[in-house]
Amino acid sequence: MDYLDFIDAVQSLADGVLFGTTYALLGIGFTLIFGVMHKINLSYAAASIGAAYASLLVLAVMKAPPALVFLVAAAAGGVIGGVVYLIGFRFIPLANPLATLMSTVGLLLLIDEIIVHTTQGVPLNYPALFSDVIIRAGPFTLRGDLMFVFLIGCTCMAVLLTLLYRTRLGIATRAVSQQPTAAQLCGISVDNVNVLTFVITGVVGGIAGAMIGAAIGMLSPLLSLPLTVKGLVVTVIGGLGSIPGAIIAGLLVGGLENVFQFFRGVSERDLYIMLLLFVFLVFRPGGIFAAAPGRD
Amino acid sequence: MDFYLGLVQIIGVHTLLGLSAYCVLLTGQVSLAQAGFFAIGAYVAGMLTVLAGWPIVPALLVAAIVAGAMACAVGFPALRVKGLMLVVATVAFGEAVRLFFFNFNYQLERGGFHLGPHGGEGFRQIRYFPEHGWSTLEVMLFIWLVVVLVMAALWWMDHSRAGATFRAVGEDELAAQSSGINITAVKVSAMTIGGVIAGVGGGLFAHYTTHIEHVQFGVVLATFAVAYPILGGLSNVFGTLIAVIFIQGFLIEGLRFMGDWRNLLFGGLIVLAMNVRPRGLIDAGTVAAIRRFVLRCLGKGKERAGA
Numbered sequence: 101m102d103y104l105d106f107i108d109a110v111q112s113l114a115d116g117v118l119f120g121t122t123y124a125l126l127g128i129g130f131t132l133i134f135g136v137m138h139k140i141n142l143s144y145a146a147a148s149i150g151a152a153y154a155s156l157l158v159l160a161v162m163k164a165p166p167a168l169v170f171l172v173a174a175a176a177g178g179v180i181g182g183v184v185y186l187i188g189f190r191f192i193p194l195a196n197p198l199a200t201l202m203s204t205v206g207l208l209l210l211i212d213e214i215i216v217h218t219t220q221g222v223p224l225n226y227p228a229l230f231s232d233v234i235i236r237a238g239p240f241t242l243r244g245d246l247m248f249v250f251l252i253g254c255t256c257m258a259v260l261l262t263l264l265y266r267t268r269l270g271i272a273t274r275a276v277s278q279q280p281t282a283a284q285l286c287g288i289s290v291d292n293v294n295v296l297t298f299v300i301t302g303v304v305g306g307i308a309g310a311m312i313g314a315a316i317g318m319l320s321p322l323l324s325l326p327l328t329v330k331g332l333v334v335t336v337i338g339g340l341g342s343i344p345g346a347i348i349a350g351l352l353v354g355g356l357e358n359v360f361q362f363f364r365g366v367s368e369r370d371l372y373i374m375l376l377l378f379v380f381l382v383f384r385p386g387g388i389f390a391a392a393p394g395r396d
Numbered sequence: 397m398d399f400y401l402g403l404v405q406i407i408g409v410h411t412l413l414g415l416s417a418y419c420v421l422l423t424g425q426v427s428l429a430q431a432g433f434f435a436i437g438a439y440v441a442g443m444l445t446v447l448a449g450w451p452i453v454p455a456l457l458v459a460a461i462v463a464g465a466m467a468c469a470v471g472f473p474a475l476r477v478k479g480l481m482l483v484v485a486t487v488a489f490g491e492a493v494r495l496f497f498f499n500f501n502y503q504l505e506r507g508g509f510h511l512g513p514h515g516g517e518g519f520r521q522i523r524y525f526p527e528h529g530w531s532t533l534e535v536m537l538f539i540w541l542v543v544v545l546v547m548a549a550l551w552w553m554d555h556s557r558a559g560a561t562f563r564a565v566g567e568d569e570l571a572a573q574s575s576g577i578n579i580t581a582v583k584v585s586a587m588t589i590g591g592v593i594a595g596v597g598g599g600l601f602a603h604y605t606t607h608i609e610h611v612q613f614g615v616v617l618a619t620f621a622v623a624y625p626i627l628g629g630l631s632n633v634f635g636t637l638i639a640v641i642f643i644q645g646f647l648i649e650g651l652r653f654m655g656d657w658r659n660l661l662f663g664g665l666i667v668l669a670m671n672v673r674p675r676g677l678i679d680a681g682t683v684a685a686i687r688r689f690v691l692r693c694l695g696k697g698k699e700r701a702g703a
Binding site: 140187192196197203206208210328332333340374377378382 | 477667
């Protein structure tokens with residue numbers, strides 16, 4: 101491999117890591133919901149894309165700056181998260197994991213179809229910020245819009261970590277995820293914590309959806325299934341319930357994905373990501389930050 | 397008429413797909429890999445009849461064996477994890493199979509045409525049925541013969557010791573383990589049986605559609621596969637059949653007059669069904685009620701006969 105190829109490989113790795121923040125955010129969402137409810141919400145990525153679509157409604161009404169569109173996406177994500185909890189989880193008995201799995205699949209299809217129905221399935225353009233800024237660092241270039249996406253993602257994670265580890269709400273959330281019965285005995289309302297978790301993860305998802313739209317430049321309902329798979333992969337590689345794990349795994353998957361694409365082409369790219377996941381499942385089923393397996 | 401026969405064919409093939417997931421679900425595992433085994437069966441059976449010129453029945457058998465062997469091989473590493481991890485592992489396997497066929501190119505020249513799987517374009521001209529002069533009705537009957545055989549075998553298994561073992565593992569792994577059941581063996585054999593059934597279903601699918609491509613075997617098909625048994629309930633094999641008829645016959649074909657709105661209703665109705673009947677459309681309670689009803693009717697008949 102000569103010098104130029106090496107430069108290109110490193111460049112695609114860097115671009116991938118920057119885009120990987122979106123995967124990290126989706127992974128955090130899956131992980132948080134799993135942590136609190138021990139349930140999978142398969143409709144999460146579709147809801148994120150749905151929130152990004154909803155934010156485009158603002159542009160239809162008035163000529164809003166892209167920053168406002170991002171904020172609206174976050175708000176819409178929160179609302180959708182609450183609705184998802186209400187119709188997909190609230191009235192289904194907790195002891196039956198299959199039923200909620202199925203109801204979230206139903207919601208995934210429903211959200212996808214609502215998007216297709218309102219947009220006639222045509223991909224829509226999404227506004228990006230700083231897309232004209234290009235930073236040159238030696239032989240490498242850093243795209244402004246990807247940098248912006250990366251910064252938003254990092255801010256989002258920082259806020260989320262503070263929320264979880266420095267506020268009363270965060271303590272309640274972690275208490276419910278560790279031991280729901282004991283948390284209830286301490287006067288924490290499990291229902292409220294569940295709703296709030298869904299709203300918070302929804303906000304994170306909305307931001308992730310907007311970031312994906314901004315990074316790719318458009319939105320399409322075809323994005324939701326691949327993103328669901330990627331989000332789940334990130335969740336598992338990072339370790340279930342581990343937020344730092346989800347962040348690292350998101351960046352890792354984003355970077356490796358681009359490197360595989362550079363060397364093997366776009367059609368084989370995801371194949372290697374799946375193999376990577378399988379390697380993790382076999383050799384390190386607890387994820388990156390799992391405690392060393394031992395006798396307990 | 398052919399339309400309805402075609403619908404009955406679709407229902408038959410999807411019933412096989414649902415039954416393959418049913419088998420795995422009995423042991424309490426959610427496997428989204430069934431679409432992958434289905435794809436393996438479809439491609440293997442298609443290649444055997446088109447490229448090697450085999451008759452359909454041995455091709456289906458080999459497809460079943462290959463898919464079953466694959467399921468067994470995947471079962472060992474995948475079943476070390478459970479719950480969400482298993483869902484993701486099996487999704488990953490299914491996607492890996494799909495992407496493999498997306499990149500799979502193996503064409504041979506047959507009668508002036510290049511036949512065989514051709515990457516993203518898929519695998520065309522699987523024309524075993526038309527070439528051998530099978531009518532739609534005959535194909536339909538053949539598919540349903542297979543479905544009936546599989547359902548009978550599963551019914552018998554459900555009522556034997558093996559079925560009790562499967563359900564014991566599904567209800568409570570710890571209790572099953574303490575009563576001396578080898579959990580890994582049970583799970584892997586359930587996975588293998590599921591793989592065999594999915595392989596047969598895939599082989600039939602390839603031959604009645606005559607054209608298969610990778611997009612057909614994605615995550616959506618995998619979720620459909622588990623949706624049938626979950627929606628229908630795990631109390632017996634007929635739940636799956638009824639769920640397939642409900643989804644394919646009513647939700648997909650029956651609501652066609654609603655145009656665009658049908659797809660919206662589809663997801664919504666699944667959510668509603670899960671809210672109203674979380675243990676499936678036909679759960680243990682329904683079965684018990686039907687049994688009581690039948691027994692009461694029989695009882696009355698006997699009384700009358702006695703009087």
